[in-house]
Amino acid sequence: AFVDPNSPPWYLIGLPPAAISLVFKAFYGFAIKLDSLGIILALCSCLVAVLLNNDDDIDPASSQWVFPTTLALGGLVTYLDSKREKPFATYASPGKGWDKDSDETMKRIGIPLWVGALIFLLWLGILILVIILVDVAEVDNVYLKIF
Numbered sequence: 797a798f799v800d801p802n803s804p805p806w807y808l809i810g811l812p813p814a815a816i817s818l819v820f821k822a823f824y825g826f827a828i829k830l831d832s833l834g835i836i837l838a839l840c841s842c843l844v845a846v847l848l849n850n851d852d853d854i855d856p857a858s859s860q861w862v863f864p865t866t867l868a869l870g871g872l873v874t875y876l877d878s879k880r881e882k883p884f885a886t887y888a889s890p891g892k893g894w895d896k897d898s899d900e901t902m903k904r905i906g907i908p909l910w911v912g913a914l915i916f917l918l919w920l921g922i923l924i925l926v927i928i929l930v931d932v933a934e935v936d937n938v939y940l941k942i943f
Contacts, residue, residue: 823842844862844866
C-alpha cells in the first residue's frame with residue numbers, strides 16, 4: 797500500500813511539490829486577511845508543519861510536542877507584541893456585545909471556563925501518560941505513537 801520513494805510510479809512524480817504548493821496557497825489565502833504579525837506567525841506555523849512532515853531526520857512522533865509548543869510561542873509573541881509601544885499587529889478593542897463581566901459572553905462560547913481548563917488538563921494528562929508508556933515503560937503499541 798506504500799509507494800517506494802526511490803521508484804515512484806510516473807503519475808506520482810510531481811505530486812509532492814504540488815501538495816506543498818497547495819499548502820502555501822492556502823497560507824496565502826488565509827494570510828491575506830491578517831496584519832504583518834499574523835502573516836509572520838502563520839508563515840512560521842506553515843513552515844513548521846511542512847518541515848515536520850517532510851523531513852527524514854525529524855521523527856513524525858515529535859509533532860506531539862512541536863505543535864503545542866508552536867501554539868504557545870505564537871501566543872507569547874502576540875502577547876509581547878501587544879505590550880510594545882508600536883506593535884506590528886493591529887489590536888482593536890473588543891467588538892460590540894463583548895463584556896468580560898457578563899455571563900452572556902461565556903454562554904455564546906458554549907462552555908464555561910472550568911470546562912475548557914478541564915479539557916486542557918485532560919489532554920495534558922493523556923499526553924504525559926502516553927509519553928511515559930512509550931518512552932519510559934517501553935510499551936510496544938503502535939496506537940500509542942499516534943499521540
